[in-house]
Each structure stands twice: as C-alpha cells, then as structure tokens.
Amino acid sequence: MYDADQVQHNERIYFIWLGVIIAFLIAVGQLARLQLGQQNAYQLQSRENAVRIVPVPAPRGVIYDRAHRILARNRPLFQVSVIPSHLPEDEEEGLAVIQQALDLIRHPPLAATAPITGSDETVILFDTPQAVWDRVREERLGAAYRPILLATKVPREVAFLLEEMSVGLPGVHVQAEPVREYPSGPLTAHIIGYMGSIPPNLQNEYAARGYRSNQKIGLTGVEATYEDLLRGSDGEQEIVVDVRGNVISTLGERPPTPGNSLILTIDLDLQRKVTEILERHLQEVGSQSGVVILEDVRTGAILSMVSLPTYDNNLFARGITEKQYQELLHNRWHPLVNHAISGIYPPGSTFKLVTAAAALEEGVITPRTRIMTEGELWLPNKYFPDDPTQAQQFVCWIHKYGGRHGLINVAEALEVSCDIFFYIVGGGYKDFPGLGNDLLAYYAHQFGYGEKSGIALPGEHPGLVPTSKWKRLNYAESWTTGDTYNMAIGQGYVLATPLQVVNATAAVANGGILYQPQIVYQIVDATGHLIKDFEPHVIRKLPVRQEFLQVIRYGMYRAVYGPRGTARPVALPGITVAGKTGTAEFAADLDGDGRIDRDEEGNLPTHAWFTAFAPYEQPEVAIVVFVFGGGEGSATAVPIAREVLAAYFNVPADTLQMASPEGGD
Numbered sequence: 001m002y003d004a005d006q007v008q009h010n011e012r013i014y015f016i017w018l019g020v021i022i023a024f025l026i027a028v029g030q031l032a033r034l035q036l037g038q039q040n041a042y043q044l045q046s047r048e049n050a051v052r053i054v055p056v057p058a059p060r061g062v063i064y065d066r067a068h069r070i071l072a073r074n075r076p077l078f079q080v081s082v083i084p085s086h087l088p089e090d091e092e093e094g095l096a097v098i099q100q101a102l103d104l105i106r107h108p109p110l111a112a113t114a115p116i117t118g119s120d121e122t123v124i125l126f127d128t129p130q131a132v133w134d135r136v137r138e139e140r141l142g143a144a145y146r147p148i149l150l151a152t153k154v155p156r157e158v159a160f161l162l163e164e165m166s167v168g169l170p171g172v173h174v175q176a177e178p179v180r181e182y183p184s185g186p187l188t189a190h191i192i193g194y195m196g197s198i199p200p201n202l203q204n205e206y207a208a209r210g211y212r213s214n215q216k217i218g219l220t221g222v223e224a225t226y227e228d229l230l231r232g233s234d235g236e237q238e239i240v241v242d243v244r245g246n247v248i249s250t251l252g253e254r255p256p257t258p259g260n261s262l263i264l265t266i267d268l269d270l271q272r273k274v275t276e277i278l279e280r281h282l283q284e285v286g287s288q289s290g291v292v293i294l295e296d297v298r299t300g301a302i303l304s305m306v307s308l309p310t311y312d313n314n315l316f317a318r319g320i321t322e323k324q325y326q327e328l329l330h331n332r333w334h335p336l337v338n339h340a341i342s343g344i345y346p347p348g349s350t351f352k353l354v355t356a357a358a359a360l361e362e363g364v365i366t367p368r369t370r371i372m373t374e375g376e377l378w379l380p381n382k383y384f385p386d387d388p389t390q391a392q393q394f395v396c397w398i399h400k401y402g403g404r405h406g407l408i409n410v411a412e413a414l415e416v417s418c419d420i421f422f423y424i425v426g427g428g429y430k431d432f433p434g435l436g437n438d439l440l441a442y443y444a445h446q447f448g449y450g451e452k453s454g455i456a457l458p459g460e461h462p463g464l465v466p467t468s469k470w471k472r473l474n475y476a477e478s479w480t481t482g483d484t485y486n487m488a489i490g491q492g493y494v495l496a497t498p499l500q501v502v503n504a505t506a507a508v509a510n511g512g513i514l515y516q517p518q519i520v521y522q523i524v525d526a527t528g529h530l531i532k533d534f535e536p537h538v539i540r541k542l543p544v545r546q547e548f549l550q551v552i553r554y555g556m557y558r559a560v561y562g563p564r565g566t567a568r569p570v571a572l573p574g575i576t577v578a579g580k581t582g583t584a585e586f587a588a589d590l591d592g593d594g595r596i597d598r599d600e601e602g603n604l605p606t607h608a609w610f611t612a613f614a615p616y617e618q619p620e621v622a623i624v625v626f627v628f629g630g631g632e633g634s635a636t637a638v639p640i641a642r643e644v645l646a647a648y649f650n651v652p653a654d655t656l657q658m659a660s661p662e663g664g665d
Contacts, residue, residue: 051240051251055212057178058232059526061259063192063222065268066303066521071184072192072223076176077318078159080105081147084136087171091133094171098129098150101162101172105151108158122158123319124151147173153318179216180223180317186310187271190338191264191457191519193221194316210234221313222262222519225456229523232259258526265301265521270294273647274304281640282308282627285608288333289628291340291498292644297506297619299536300515302455303648305499307343309335341460344495345626348584348633349417349665350611351444351490353508353552356410358435358443359425360548367551370407373420375399377429379481394485396420397583397665414555415562417581417665419489426488427481437484441465446542447504448514449496454539455517463500466493490584501611502624505580508556509613509622512542512549556580557616566634566665570612570642573655577645579612581633583665590629605629610637614645621648634665 063072080101087094105122126132135148150172154162159174166172180195182188195216198206203213210233211217217231218224235256240249274292282290294303311328328336337343359365376399381390396419398405405418413421428434444450450465464470466487468479486492499517507514516537523532542549556578559567567579585604587596597605608630613622623641630636646653 051238053236053238056235056237056253056256057215058234058256059178059258060180060232061226061230061261061526063230063262063264065188065264065266065271067267067269068263069268071188071264071266071268072180072182074178075181076156077152077179078154078156079149079175079177080151080154080159080162081149081173081175082132082136082171083145083147083173084139084171085144086173087136094136095129095133097169097171098132101150101169102126102129102132104162104165105154105158108155108161122151122153122155125149147175182313182317184268184271185312185314187268187275188266189221189310189313190307190340191221191266191305192313193218193223193458194313195219195223196316219316220458222264222456224458226262226520226523230259230262233257260531261524261526261528262520263522263524265296265303265518266305267303270304270648271306274306274644275308275310277640277643277647278306278308278625281636282630285627285630285636287627287630289339289343290630290640291343291624291626292640293340293498293502293624294644294648295502295506295517295622297510297613297622299518300503300506301518301521301536303621304644305338305340305519307337307339309333311335338457338459339498339626339628341455341457341497341499343626344461344463344497345607345628346492346494346584346586347449347490347496347501348582348607348609349419349490350501350505350580350582350609350624351449351494351496352414352417352422352488353504353556353580354444354447354449355422355426355435355440355488356414356552356555357447357508357542357544357548358439360410360551361443361544362435362439364433364435365410365425367411367548368409370409371413371421371424371432372407373405373413373418373424375402375404375420377420377423379429379485382481392482394419394423394482411551411555411558412562414552414580415558415566416564417559417566422488423485427484434484435488437466437468437479437487440484440487441467443543444494446514446540446544447507448500448539449494449504453499453503453517454537455499456519460499461497463497464493464495490582498624498626501609501626502622505611505613505624506622507542508549508552509578509619511546512544514539514542553578553616556612560612567610567612567638569634569638570610570645572614572642572646572649572651575614575645575649575651576616577612577614578616579610579638579641581638581665582609582611583607583632583634584609586629588629606631608633608636610634610641612641612645614649621645632665 060074062070065071087097139146162174182192196219198217218227233256235254237253238251240251278290278292290308292306296303315324376393376395378391378393384390405416408418408421424432426435426440444465450463452460452462471477471479483492487494503517516539518534520534522530524530559565559579560571560577566581570577570579584607586607587604589595590597608627610633611624613619623644625637625640627636
C-alpha cells in the first residue's frame with residue numbers, strides 16, 4: 001500500500017545523506033588540494049616562518065702602533081630588543097613581560113652588577129612599558145618581526161641574565177653588536193678617527209658595495225681611509241626559531257672573513273710624551289691650540305702627530321649624545337679638526353728655507369753674497385720713485401729692539417732670521433733684481449707647499465701659494481713688490497699646514513728628496529701574516545743642487561749654534577740639532593669683540609713656529625712645532641722642540657741646560 005508520507009520522509013533522508021556525502025566529498029577534495037596540490041607552498045611558508053637568515057658581522061681589523069700596541073679594537077655592545085610577533089597577544093601579559101625586562105635592566109640584582117667595570121651607562125630608549133607596547137601595536141600591522149630596540153650599552157652580566165631568563169620573557173631578545181674601542185682615545189683620535197652610520201646620501205653607493213643599511217663605516221682618520229681593508233666580509237647563519245623567536249637549531253653557516261689589520265708608523269709612547277709636553281707649554285703661554293709632528297727624514301714615516309685640542313673618539317664608538325656632539329662641533333678651537341693636516345697658517349720665517357734655496361739655485365745670490373741689512377727698508381713707490389713720502393716701510397724683527405744685522409750672507413741670514421735680507425733676495429731692491437713672485441711660487445710648490453702631500457688621512461688641506469693671477473681673481477688687484485716681500489718671509493697671502501712645513505724640512509735634511517708622508521707601516525691579515533709592506537714613496541726630488549742644500553743646512557746649524565742664533569735653546573747634549581724659527585703675524589678676533597686683536601702698541605698677534613732636524617751629521621728625524629697665537633717662535637716653540645727631541649733621543653732630563661736665544665723671530 002502506497003504511503004505518501006513515508007515516501008516523502010525517505011526522500012528527505014536521501015537528500016540529507018546526499019548533502020552529507022557531497023559535503024564530505026568537498027571536504028576530502030579540499031583536504032587533498034591542501035595536502036597534495038599546495039603542499040610545497042605551505043611547507044615553504046611554514047619554513048619561512050621558522051627559518052631566519054641572520055648576518056654574521058665580520059670582525060673589523062685591529063689597528064696597532066709601530067710596537068704592536070693596540071690603538072683600535074672590537075668589543076661587544078649588548079642591546080636588548082623586543083620582537084612584536086613574539087610577545088604575548090594579550091596586552092596585560094605583554095606589558096608584564098616588558099616591565100620585567102625593564103626592571104632587570106634598570107635595577108639588576110647585585111650579583112649581576114658586582115663584576116661590571118667601565119664608565120658606559122646603559123641607555124634605555126623608552127620611559128614606560130606602555131610606550132613600548134604602543135610601538136609594538138604599530139609594528140604588528142606591518143613589521144611584526146622587526147626588532148624594537150629597548151636598551152643599549154647593557155652590561156654584559158645583565159645581558160647574560162636576560163638570556164638565562166628568556167623562557168619566561170617571550171619576545172625579549174639580547175644581541176651583541178661589535179663596536180670599536182680606542183684604548184689610546186684622545187692621544188690618537190685625529191689619526192685613528194672613528195666610525196658611524198652610513199650618510200643618507202651614500203646609502204645607495206654602499207649598498208652596491210655589499211653594505212647593510214645599518215652598518216657602521218669609518219668616517220674619519222685611517223678608519224675611513226682604509227675602510228675597505230678593515231671591514232672584512234660578513235658571513236651568515238640559517239637558523240630555525242620557535243614561535244617565541246628562540247633559536248632551535250642551525251641549518252647552515254657561512255663564516256665571516258675578518259678584516260685586515262693596520263700597523264701604523266706612530267709610536268704610542270712618543271705620542272703620549274709629545275702630548276704631555278705640548279699641553280704643558282700651551283697652558284704656560286695661554287694658547288688653546290698647537291701642533292707637533294715628528295717625521296723620519298729617510299722614509300717620510302710619521303712617528304708622532306699631535307694636534308691640540310683633541311677629543312675622545314670613544315664617544316662616537318659608544319654612541320655620542322646630541323649635546324656632546326654640538327659642544328664639540330661649536331667649540332671655537334675646533335677639537336674635531338686635525339690641525340696638523342687641515343689647519344692653514346702663514347708659515348713665517350720657516351718659509352725662508354724655500355726663498356734661500358730658490359735664490360741660490362737661480363743664481364740671484366751665491367753662498368758668499370753679502371747684503372747690507374739695516375733694521376728697516378723703504379720700498380719706493382713705482383709710480384712716484386723719487387718721492388720718499390710715497391715709499392713703503394718694511395722692517396726686520398730686530399728693528400723693534402733698535403738693532404740691525406748688518407752685512408750678512410745667506411747662512412748668516414738664516415742664523416739670525418733677517419727679514420731685510422730675504423725681502424731683497426725675494427723681491428729685489430734698487431739695482432738688485434731678486435727672485436720675483438713666479439720663481440718663488442715655483443720653488444714653493446717644489447718643496448710641497450700649495451699642494452696635498454698625499455698622507456693617508458682624509459681632510460688634508462693644500463694650503464696656498466699665491467700668484468699674481470690668483471690675486472687678480474680673488475682681489476681684482478695687481479701683484480706688487482710688497483706682496484713678494486711678504487711672501488719671501490712666509491707672510492702675506494701664503495698659507496701652509498704644519499705637515500707641509502715639516503715635510504719641506506725633511507727634504508732639506510735628507511739631501512733633496514720630498515717623500516710622501518706615511519702613516520701606515522704594514523697591513524697584516526687576521527693571523528698576523530704580512531699582506532703589504534709600505535715602501536717610501538718619493539713625490540719628487542728638489543731642483544736644488546746639493547751644495548746649495550748644504551748651505552741651507554749650515555744656516556740652520558748656525559741658528560742653533562751660531563753666536564746670534566735664534567734657536568740656541570734647542571741645543572741638546574750629544575745631539576747636534578739644526579733648525580729654523582718662525583714668527584707669523586695673523587689677523588683674528590680671538591676675544592670675540594668684533595675687532596681685530598692688537599696689543600697696546602698696535603701689533604697683531606703672532607703664531608710661534610719652529611722646524612728642525614737632527615742629528616745634523618746624519619739626519620734622522622725632522623720636527624715642526626706650531627703654537628697658535630704663541631708669540632715668538634724662539635721663545636715659545638723652540639723650548640717645546642727641545643723637550644720633544646730630548647724625549648725622542650732619550651736624553652736624560654738632568655743633563656739639559658737651557659740656553660738663551662739672541663732674540664725675536
């Protein structure tokens with residue numbers, strides 16, 4: 001018997017089962033698609049979520065002095081970060097983790113702080129846990145795996161404690177970043193330099209060279225010059241991490257290649273002694289700035305280079321504050337500047353070595369030529385030569401003492417540093433022709449003035465050797481004989497660095513070879529094997545005959561041992577020194593009152609110079625001393641040189657007896 005209700009009921013059951021079967025088949029198909037069709041894609045995504053490629057920074061090369069004492073090395077800087085994706089999702093739990101980490105950093109247990117040494121203070125970048133959490137929320141929207149730096153300069157023991165507690169601090173990570181440490185600090189800061197972030201305008205250039213955007217590079221000193229040799233090549237690790245970011249295992253590793261190391265020509269003990277001497281004498285004369293350089297005349301190697309004031313390059317390594325940087329940047333004495341290579345000053349009478357060499361070589365004078373030198377000279381006006389009221393007065397330094405040097409030759413002129421002699425030799429007088437500006441400029445360049453020496457330090461200034469063309473372009477004026485007079489004694493427009501002065505002196509001492517000053521002695525790899533040995537590099541040979549260079553050396557000898565020598569105080573027992581003093585006027589507003597400084601008699605302030613070489617018989621080392629606003633070279637720079645040379649030659653202090661200079665310059 002046909003039952004319609006039963007049939008309808010069976011149909012409903014059929015369709016229900018049919019729906020179940022279809023749903024089951026769809027589920028099976030989707031499962032098969034996921035497991036079979038997209039298995040590789042999901043495995044790759046899972047692997048990417050768990051596997052990280054971590055760069056392994058290459059150890060930067062070490063920098064040593066010539067005795068292998070460390071001047072720059074690497075040390076770990078511990079940083080604490082939080083990774084948003086690894087922190088608990090719940091805000092209350094996340095805040096608790098952050099709070100616990102901050103508490104441990106701010107107030108570590110005594111056991112963690114007791115062994116800590118050093119002056120670095122931990123820097124915490126957030127004031128409150130809530131501030132950290134607000135940043136975490138922002139980063140979770142697009143950069144959940146990017147670490148947020150919580151604190152830096154964390155003491156080693158505190159960093160280890162946080163590592164030990166990592167299981168209870170999900171999302172908190174400790175990382176050791178290598179940073180530079182400069183044990184000699186201010187003593188060698190201008191030579192070594194410091195490192196910093198890649199400037200924004202150079203990011204693309206350094207990226208093309210394989211640098212990461214957050215890498216540090218050498219910005220000044222040999223850190224910058226030898227960046228490519230010091231940096232090495234970074235490695236990388238492929239690691240597996242869990243959901244909290246903890247490392248589970250290492251899948252592979254490409255070790256980094258350490259950078260090469262530098263051995264400098266600098267002697268750290270000598271550098272320290274020279275700094276002490278210069279600092280003491282600057283205080284005595286009330287000067288804020290000075291330079292001392294010692295150079296091996298046989299090779300051009302720089303044995304010591306001191307520029308004051310200086311700074312501590314560890315400030316940049318540890319992380320200098322904006323306040324500290326601004327104080328250095330706006331210091332009127334420019335401690336960040338290496339005045340030995342970047343400071344340009346009128347060289348004063350140290351430049352007379354060039355004038356003498358040029359005059360002898362060009363036949364303007366002979367070693368026996370004698371010129372009558374009064375204390376003053378009146379240069380006739382070329383437009384009114386017969387009108388004495390139109391003549392211009394030029395005086396010698398001895399004129400202010402009411403004296404004159406009389407009839408003298410070139411060696412005697414170097415001994416007494418006679419300005420009148422070099423005025424006449426340089427620019428001529430009456431029937432005496434003189435060198436003229438063009439020849440004087442030519443020989444100045446031959447001695448290395450007006451051009452960079454090529455020392456391996458950034459920031460070297462070429463100085464200035466003025467010419468008639470230069471004056472027309474810059475002042476719209478013609479060159480005059482008075483300009484040549486001033487240039488002949490290292491005044492007027494001529495400007496030089498202390499390095500140029502000592503390098504020219506070294507060329508006189510060694511027989512006429514102008515060397516490129518060297519600051520690096522050797523390059524070695526991480527195991528100490530020699531890669532490159534620096535050989536002396538000759539810039540040029542001076543176009544001056546040996547007999548004339550010998551006359552100049554003799555004049556410098558007389559400046560120390562002659563009866564009227566201006567450098568007599570530099571004489572040392574057992575070591576024969578030959579030198580040349582210099583006193584250079586300059587115009588400046590040192591007291592900041594908006595006016596050019598002058599003394600009560602209307603005289604401009606003067607820089608003190610002295611350059612020398614020793615021993616006279618077999619020259620070994622050249623020295624230059626420069627004291628900014630130091631007065632007369634004979635009174636200020638010579639005593640400094642005497643102490644420095646005594647330290648270099650190990651002359652016992654109790655054997656030193658100070659002689660008195662004849663006077664001035």
